[in-house]
Amino acid sequence: MLTNRQLQILQVIVDDFVTSAQPVGSRQISKKDWITFSPATIRNEMADLEELGFLEKTHTSSGRVPSEKGYRFYVDHLLQPQIIQADEANQIQSVFKQQMIEMEQLIRESANILSELTTYTTILLGPDVQQHKVKKFQIVPLTEQSAVAIIVTDNGHVENRLLTLPNGFSPSDIEKMVNILNDRLTGVPLQELHLKLEVEALEILKQHVKTADTVIQSLLNVSTGQKEGKIYYGGKTNMLNQPEFHDLNKIRMLMDLMDKESQLQSLFKPKDKGIQIRIGSENNHMAMENCSVITAPFSVGEEQYGAIAIIGPTRMDYKRVVTLLDMMRNGLSRALTKP
Incomplete structure (x- = not known):
């Protein structure tokens, strides 16, 4: 167990070394307003702290720096939250x-x-975005042959996929597809989206949108992203x-x-x-x-x-x-x- 004097000295050394990146000597410590003991006493205590493994002596100075053990003690016992400006x-x-x-x-x-x-x-x-659940689908046309699919999840994650539209794919086809996707896939985790698209949504889409296959093949990529x-x-x-x-x-x-x-x-x-x-x-x-x-x-x-x-x-x-x-x-x- 460290004495109160050793605790004060260890705290000063850590705080000063954090600020300056330079070894801290006894004279530097003795100049602190709240330190009331002499440089000789401080040197003796620093030697004891070094022997206990809380401080290390560098080759280029008579000052000391905290050891890993000293930092750990400081973090566990002396750390006080700082007031933020x-x-x-x-x-x-x-x-x-x-x-x-x-x-x-x-x-x-x-x-x-x-x-x-x-x-x-x-x-x-x-x-892990693969655990996010689908909140909303959107399909935004870019040209007659392309569109972007936007999938928004319950936690604000956004997936964008560029889609190829077949010839003659009309705005009403897009609207039907969006309505079906939102109806069938809202609440589905992204990691399950591939299966749900392929097994459930695709069959229904084919019944209402004849050329849905090409578009769905692009959407199937949404569940192949990162898994962490x-x-x-x-x-x-x-x-x-x-x-x-x-x-x-x-x-x-x-x-x-x-x-x-x-x-x-x-x-x-x-x-x-x-x-x-x-x-x-x-x-x-x-x-x-x-x-x-x-x-x-x-x-x-x-x-x-x-x-x-x-x-x-x-x-x-x-x-x-x-x-x-x-x-x-x-x-x-x-x-x-x-x-």
Whole structure:
């Protein structure tokens, strides 16, 4: 168990190192207004904290930096949420005030805003769109031979498919087809749409629209899309600006990982409904050993979840990121579960 004096010193070292990326010395700590003990006492306590594994000494300075164990203790026991400035809170809320915004656009803009406010990399894992249910079909003619089919789901996901129209396919044929599709397929999950189109809707369409086969073949493609939630990036190259990642091998490994969406799905998907913080080796991936990842789920309807992950160096501003992340995930959940 750490003493109150050791707790104060550890907190100052973490906070100062997060800000400066420079080792923190005893003299620097002693200048804090709320620190009442001498540099000699501070040096002794720093030595004890290093022996306990909470601090590390660099080769280039007499100062100390937090170890992975020190960061973990700080996160678990000393972390206090930061008060966010009004203009930053307004920036987050602005994305949720937009009218008729599609789910993909909302998630993409949320990722960009978080990356701007934190200066780190943001990854948003969208929910599995194949579980979305059809809410509405539309077919919009483009030319005499082509049209676009628009499928809107219950969670705001939009699928667009370009259709080829047979010769003589009239506006009334389009209207009949739309009415039948909406009647038969509303409420059907996208993952079941292929089967429902082929088995149920096609036979009825043939009875009312003689040349429906060609159009339906295009629509059958809607259920062949991705089977996992889509990944959205914000500030993908922000890590290049962090001094810890001036090593080309480190940044190359991290960038390679970000191109492997299946690995990102397993790495960053939250294990429960709370905010989680993984530091360095806790990420169980060589490319992430110098990174911290803070993840949080957001709800999309009653049963589906997406996730936000913010990636930064282990020298991350945890208290700021946790507060911003919590504000954003709550906003997303409210926006995406609205009736």
